[in-house]
Structures are given as C-alpha cells and as structure tokens.
Amino acid sequence: MTASTTEGDHGKARMGTLMLAALGVVYGDIGTSPLYAVKECFSPQSLHRVPVTPENILGVLSLVFWSLMMVVTVKYLSFITRADNEGAGGILALLALVPTREGPEGRTPSAKRRLFFLIVLFGAALLYGDGVVTPAISVLSAMEGLEVATMKLKPAVVPLTCGIILALFLVQKRGTAGVGRIFGPITLLWFVVIAALGLKEIVRNPGVLLAISPDHAVTFFLENKGHGFLILGSIVLCITGGEALYADMSHFGRPPIVRTWLAIVWPALLLNYFGQGARLLAEPAAAQNPFYALVPSWALYPTVIVATAAAVVASQALISGAYSLTQQAVQLGYFPRVTIVHTSRTEHGQIYIPEINAAMLVVCLVLVLGFQSSSGLAAAYGIAVTGTMTVTTLVYYVVVREAWGWSIWKAAPLAALFLAFDIPFFVANWAKFLHGGWVPVALSLVVFVVMTTWKTGRAHLAEAFRNALLPLATFLDDVKQTAPHRVRGTAVFMASNPDGTPPALLHHFKHNQVLHEQVVLLSIQVANVPEVSDERRVYVVDLGQGFFQVTAHYGFLQTPNAPSVLSMCNAYGLTIEPRRTSYYLGRETLLIDGHSGMSRWRKVLFAFISRNARPATAYFGLPPNRVVELGMQIDL
Template sequence: MSVEQAPNPFETTSHPATHARAIGDTHGDAHGAHGAHGAHAGSPQNRRYVLTLALAALGIVYGDIGTSPLYSLREVFLPEHGLRPTPDNVLGVLSLIVWSLVLVISVKYLVFILRADNRGEGGILALTSLVTPAHALRRGRWGLIILGLFGTSLLYGDGMITPAISVLSAVEGLEVLTPRFAPYVEPITIAILAALFFVQSHGTAKVGRVFGPIMVVWFATLAALGVWHVAGAPGVLGAVLPTHAVRFFVDNGWTGYVVLGSVFLVVTGGEALYADMGHFGARPIRWAWFGLVLPALLLNYFGQGALLLANARAIDNPFFHMVPAWALLPAVILATVATVIASQALISGAFSLTLQAVQLGYSPRVRIDHTSATERGQIYIPSVNWALMIACIGLVVGFKNSTNLAAAYGVAVTTTMAITTLLFHFVAHERWGWGHLKAGALTALFLTIDLAFFGANVLKIPHGGWFPLVIGAVVFTLLTTWKKGRQVLSTRMREMVLPRAGFLESIAAHPPHRVKGTSVFMFGDTKGTPPALLHNLKHNKVLHERVVFLAVVTQEIPQVPPEERVTVEDLGHGFWQVKLRYGFMEEADVPAALAAIERDGLSFKPMDTTFFLGRETLIATKRPGMAVWREKLFALMAQNARPATTFFRLPPNRVVELGAQVEL
C-alpha cells in the first residue's frame, strides 16, 4: 500500500483557518475579530460577504428541511394513526412542530452543535474527530469511533430516501390539480430523478449560483401562503404555547406518541446543515435560518393548521390545498424545482462523505472527478452517483407514493441525531471545559428529545424503516472491513519488510550498478524497505542514481497548508525519503507535488522519473485477523479499487507495477 494512514483514524492537528472560515465563526463565532480579507467582523464588507454566503446556503443547507412542509403535516393525520384533525389536535400538533424546530434546530444545532467544528468542517465525522485524539484511544474511545462510523453510514440511507420522497411529494401536487394526473406521478418522478443524476457529471457550480435565489422565492412563497391563511384564523398562532403539546399527549396517549414519528419529518435536515458547515461557515447558516427559513416554515405550518381548522377535508394534501386554483400549476413546478435542489444537496453530500471516507482509510480508492476548477467541494463520483440513482428509482417504484416513503423515513436520521448528542457531550466537557453538571444537563435535554423521536420512529421499521437501517449496516460493514483489512494487510506486509536501516547499510557495503534517472517507490512505512524495490533489485540487478521512498500521508484535518505539504530527508548514497501530506478533503496530485521540489541532488523531471508500485494479490486464510468472509470481502474490494496510478495522478507510461501474494 502506498498511502500511510495515521494509527488514529480521527486525530487532528492544528493548522491555520481556511478561507471558508475567514468570517470569524470558528467555535460559534467565539474567536476571530476580523472577517474575510481582513475586514472587521462588523464592517459592511463583512456583512455583505456573510449575506452572500447565507443566500448560497439556502439551497445547499436548507433544501431538505425547507421542503418538509410538502408532506409533514399530512403524514401526522393519516387514517391509520386514528387521529382526527380536530381543533385541539391541530393546535397540539402545531405546538409540537413549533417546539421541535425551536429546540432541535434552533437551540441544539444552530446554537450548540455548530460550535463543534473540526477546523471549520462539520458533520458527524468531524465531531468524532474532536473526541477521539490519539491519547483518548488509550482510554478506550474505540466505542465512540464505532458510533461515529455507524452514524455516518446511516446518512447514506437518508441520502437515498430524501430525493425520492421530496420529488415524489412535489409531483403529487398534480393530483390536486386534477386526478387525471395520478397515473403519471410515478413516471414523471422517475424521469426527474434520472435527469438529476445524469447531469451530475457536468457539475453543479453554474447551476448552484441560482439555487439561492430560487430558494428565496420558495421560502417567500411558503411565508405568503401561511400569512394568507393565518389571517383568516389568527387563533392558530396560539399553538406557540407548549401547553397545547402537553394537552395533546394527555388527550391522545399512545396515539399521540406514535405520531411523533411523523412530526419528526419537520426536522430531518438538522444533520445536513451541520455537515454542510464547512462550505459556508456557522454564521451564514445562522443568518439564513433565523432571518428567513425559520419564519417561513413557522408561517407555513401555521397556515396549514388554519386551513385544517376551516376545512378538515383538506388533510389529504394540505400544502397544495393552501394554493389558489390559478396558482396551483406554478406552485407544483416551484415545489418540484425546490425538491430537486434539496436532492442535489444530498447527492453532493454523499460525494463529500465518500471522499472523506477514502482519505481517512475507510473506503477503497474510487474515481473522483473535479467538476469545477475554482470551487472546492465540487466533485463527482460515478460509482456513488449511479448507486444512488438506482436506489432512488427503486424506492419510488417499490413504495409508490410519498406516504409510504414517509413510513421508511426518520429511523436513520433519529439514530444519527442521538449519536451526535452523545459525541457533543464529550466535546463540551473535554474540549470546552464544561463541568459534568452543565454538560450533562444539556446532553440529557437533547437526548430526551432524540430518544423520544427515535422510539416513535422505531415503530416504522416493519413498514419500510428497515431499509435505511439495512443500507447503514451494509455501508458500516464495508467501511469497517476496509479499515480492518488495511490494518491486517499492513501487519502482514511488515512481517515481510526488511528494515530500511539494514538495507541502506547493505547498499553502502555492496553498491549495485546505478543507472541514470530517478525511481520513486511508493510505500507508507518510512522505517521499512519497499518490497517493490527489493523485487526490482533482485531481478534487474540495478538501481537508479536517485532512489526516492515516497509516503503519501492523509492527515485528519480538512486541508494541509501548502508550506506543510512536503518533507524531504536525505538518506545518503542517492536515497531520499519524501513525505507528502494532504487533508481528508483534498486529493493527492503526486507529480505536481514532486515537481515543486528543488533540492541539491534531487529534482523530478517527468521523462527521467519512474514510479514503482506494489500490487498485492490477497488470499483469505484462517490466520488471526478477520473472519474469512470479511477477508474475502476485503480482497474483493481491493480488487475493484481504483488503481493507484489514476488515484495519485501518476503518468501511466512512467509506472512499473510489481506483484506479490499476501496471505491475510
């Protein structure tokens, strides 16, 4: 293996804040008095910059939660729940929605969770890295890593369901326009999803510029529809009092608890906004939420409640029944566009998550295409794209309508949210210095809410909730098998590796014939001799006049500053050790990094440099390490991994591969 992985999969090291955090929002804006380009945090220049990012965040960060009004309230009053849309029930459900948005999104995520960033990057992997430094592993923190990985795995199931349920619920608005469209809802949804995935290879940089303005129109529409109906029944605003939620549970008992699984649909975008923090920073995300998204959502839910108070029969699709007949078709089109934007955010998130998994050593190398020369994070991963497309279309065909899909939605997200809360406790106590009482009390509050939602969603498992759990279990198995397999393979390779010091002494005592040029042997063990070098010397009896041992190291920080990228060590007798360091959000371009090295006696000319790589054939055995079935799975994954030549951007005509068999 030519990439050196640090022994701790999440250990972080310090490095300067990147441009994405230049607005001074690291750790909840607690640090940094100056903004982008040196502007003061309160200056007009900085405010305009933050506002611009807040506008862009509307489409990427809030697409999921912003399209929840299409189906959330409808799912609460499904006939099978046995809950009639009486005035007391409507006010009780609205109160639950209001306080869910306030406590889960506004307080938990926007106020507290966004403070827990890994050098500006968010998401459950970043949170896990903050609580599992190297010394923590000696205190038995592997359990937290397992939790973090499982939560990450569940996000793939979420990424499959969100595009399907969002687009399907929007297209179902055509049935409100006329029942004649009913047979065409499913084919139209499939066509839209297929088109969405087929355009991914062209990149979303240009399309992304219009996401924000379109979502401004969408949220403005949500607010306008809500205000229109609330004006006819202003008493619905009384649902802001939590007493209505309490009374709802008292009156409905077990049924009231069951419908929490549907109420949860209004907050499913919480993890997504945390994961996207690295693209925009915490402050623009907060500005967008409190300035537009939260007011628009609350007004629309209140408006749907006002509609139900006036006409309980509108419960079959309250969102589209809010719309005047003359505006119904434009509303369906706008809703469909908004759901496509929401789906795009989830797809892009899956790409970013896969890149992180590859760089952190939890996934084999895959093809990763950059679709923008200027915007970081604009990537396209074909294998992930087509897998998501097949899954999304399969979900539409299998579940038929958004109501059936809603029965499968929420189990994975609630699990991830509960894991996030547990990890947050360790960050607050150990990183921020909170006392046990303060950290414990806040964690207990959040965890009580998370577990209440989790319990209600567990009831969905027989009705489709098993799907994201199965997807999460499969992804978790693949991630952990690859990581464990790499560790076993590394152990087996070390058993065969000759110590570098002994090899160099042997070369000094018995120098072989040297030929012109530079040979680069990619090998992660900086204390050992690359097996490819020994094979080459054994069979060809020669060495190049410059021999470079190259290790490519992925560090557990998002980006590595250019000045820290390269380390060169002269080993004597024409031998050199070179280390290239990259962050887990970066891709390695080995030729470009080597071309920048200018040292006495060492330079890299493309036509005089040959890269030697080892290619291992893996054989499953009963030796201690992994179960045989996992060894076979690991060998299969390794066989189908992207070749190191393309992954590290090596020139194919300058690469020599030398094979060996390794028993796992």
C-alpha cells in the same frame, strides 16, 4: 466615503452572497419538509395519523414549533456547529476532533473506544440511508400536487418523478458550479412562496398561533397516549435537514448559516406550518394534502413547478453531501478508494463520485417504484436521520469532555437535553420499521459492513507488512556495501510506513539488481483536519546515496496527487524530471487462508472490495505510462 465604510459595505455584500448560497445548498432539505410533514400527521394514507380535531391540530403544531426550536435552533445552530474541525462539519469531521487514545498494547484502542468508533461509523453509514430517501420523497411529494389539480394526472406522477430523478443524477457529472448559481434564488423564491401561502391563512385564523405554547404539546400526549408518541415518527420530518446543515458548514462558515436560518428559513417554515394548521381548522378535509390546500386554484401549476425545483435543490444538497462524506471516509481510511472527480477549478468541495452516483440513482428509482407515494416513503424516512442525530450528540459529548476539557457537570446536562429529543424521535421511528423503515436501515448496514471490513482488513494488511518490513536503515547499509549499478532517472516508491523499506523496493532490487540515480520514498499522510495548506504540504529528508524521503500531508477534504507533490520538492533541493521518473507500486494478491483473526466471510469480502477499488495509479494521479506494478501475495 471612508475606507472603513467601503470595507463594511463589502463585508455586508459578501455576507449576503454567502447567505443566498447557503439558502440553496444547506436548507434545501429542511425547506421542502412542509410538503409532507403535517400531511403525514393527519392524512388518511398515513401510517400513524391522528383525527383532525382542533386539539390535535394545535398539539401537532406545538410539537413542530418546539422541535424546530430545540433541535435545529438550540442543538445544531447554537452548540453543534461550534464544534467545527477547522471550519468543517459533519459526523466524521467531529470524530476527527476526538483525541486518540491507545490501549495498553500501544497500538490497540480499548474495547470501549473501539465500540465508540463503531457507533460513530454506523451513524455515518445512516447518512447514506437518509441520502437516498430524500430525493425520492422530496420530488414525489412535489409532483403529487398534480393530483390536487386533477386526478387524471395521478398515473403520471410516478413516471414524471422517475424522469426528474434520472435527469438529476445524470447531470451530476457536469458539476454543480453552473447550477449552483441559481440554487439560492430558487430556494429564496420557494421560502417566499411558502411564507406567503401560510400568512394568508394565519390572517384568517390568528388563533392558530396559540400552538406556540408547549401546553398544547403536553395535552396532545396526554390525550393520545401511546399513539401520540408514535406521531413523533411524522413530526421528525420537519427537522430532517438538521444534520445536513452541520455537514455542509465547511462551504460557507457558521455565521451565514445561522443568519440565514434566523432571518429567512425559520420564519418562513413556521408561517407555512401554522398556515397549514389554520387551513385544517377551517377545513378538516384538507388533511388529504394540507400544503397544496393552501394554494389557490389559479396558482396550483406554478406552485408545483416551484416545489419541484425546490425538491431538486434539496436532493442536490443530499447528493453532494454523500459525495463529501465518501471523500472524507476514503481519506480517513474507512472506505475503499473511489473515483473522485473535481468539477470546479476554484471550489474544492464540488466533486463528483460516479460509483456513489450510480448506486444512489438505482436505489432512488427502486424506492419511488416500490413505494409509489410520499406517504409510503414517509414510512421509510426518519430512522436513519434520527440515528445519526443521536450519534452526533454522543460524539459531541466526548469532544467537549476530552478535547475541550468541559467538566461532567457542564457537559452531561447539555447532552441529556439533546438526547431528550433525539431518543424519543429515534424510538418512535422504529415503529415504522416493518412498514418500510427497514429499507434505509438495511442500506446503512451494508455501508457499515463495507466500512468496518475495509478498515479492519487494511489494519491487518498493514500489520502483515509491518511484521515483514525491513528497517530502512538496514536496507541503506546494504546498498552502501553492495554498491549496485545505478541507472539514470528517478524511481518513486509509495511508502505507507516511512520507517520501513517499501516491499515494492525490495522486490525491485532483488529481481533487477539495479537502482535509479534518485530513489524517492513517497509517503502520503492524511491529517485529522479538512485541509493542509501547500506551505505545509511537503517535507523532504535527504537519506544519502541518492535516497530521499518525501512525506506529503493532506486533509480529509483533499485528494492526493503524487506528481503535484514531487513538483513541490524543487523548493527543497530535490529536482525531479517528470519524463525520467518511474513509479513503482505493489499489487497485492490476498490469500484468505492466513491467521489474521478476521472471519472467513470478511476476508472474502475484503478481497473482493480490494480487487474492485479504484487502482492506486488513478487515485494518486500517477501517469499510467510511467507506472510499474510488482505483484506479491499476502496471507490474511
């Protein structure tokens, strides 16, 4: 066997492993859509159902087929996933690719650019609304299979769903490393099961495959008119995992995700959807629950178990996605500091954020108890995810125009094609607003207000510091002239502005009249890339007189750690003894009577968020017993 053959076999084995892993993490959400997507088009309990006629069945299936084709296969897998930020995907990673443009003042972006960033932030906030509905509707729709088995179990559906969701969120702190190894096989079993169930019905009625023709979708709209348009609010349920596969791209890379879709996921989904259609053609009464109508009575309980396991996997993917989105938002300055726990020593993407976990758990339980059924939750599902999809298209257009240099004649038609699907889905889902669609929108608005308030407040705070900042060169000249007493050890001052003197250093020098032998001004900079390698992490500048300026660069998927940065300084001639090192931080007391231009309610909210954000001591990994905090008052 040649070396090239061995390498080829190894490459194929690695690709197979990545595809199996991607199957569990990336496609869990879209993979469980057959549980409720077709059902919401025809079920008597659905908000905008259509009559179960052969024409409507073929029309719905045609819409499902072309939605999966154009939105997932063409838009996301053929184009959007190519817009990766050094391998990372998701709306904030895509935003980081947009070139920065300054306004005429040199610092303030133009009004159009500010509006663009606000739209993108709202699109990111909408992902949280999607993230809390997915676990609730996925698990609840899986458990509703018990009602098909016997109506005596109907009272147990909601309590069992709450129990599963509670257990799911409680085990998050243990990490997904161990559970992750079985995600792929569980999801693979799920896709095999749904493909087999659908194929069985298609063999009995192969005429259902005629729905592939777009003529049936056109006829459906012509016959059902406005009501046919509203059914898009249910059709969208079959593509709700499209944004998730883009956001999770950093874990596996684009090739495994594309190959898994084409080889496994897409064929299995189509077989099951068309199988449900074939079943409805033969038995219109199956509209009560078309998915479980495919299941033989002897296999009902095992299928419920497999469906529940698949729903848990789908929920896990969205929960992990919410963690990753929060980490990116924190690093890029759009979200207050939170507790980020790395649950794996080898996989940086496996994190746990207890604050987000607790909030999502409470909201999911409230949704299940409030809506009581998957049909009720389906009315709340769709606005958030279609809003994010629309914003993703807009950001993609800006990226290809400004970052890649595409001509408007090349970029505009492609964006228009994507929007031709995004906008109708988005508009159709707004018809569900008063029936529960307001819930994820309200949650997203809360997140959006927090994100914009934090970003604006930090900008005003930085401006206040910048106006009061003493140039570093002036301070060093003063130290040279006064020659203060120097004590043993190293003092580390966190410096947000590398050109100015940290306020904590000024306060320390003013009140204590001494300096350490070594003074390190540590600045943490977050780049618009997912990761920065250790080789490019640290830059050290000797300022003289025992002063050193250390700049540490991190990516938006990495968590800063100050002691780790200082240990790297040895390679640059700066030796720091941890036991003789003290860290000095400023603790600001925010006063809301200043003239920053923020409205009073935003000042109050920003002050509240700042007080409750994770302390800088914990966020930067500082040893608590070696931290000195100096208080100061800031007028906003």
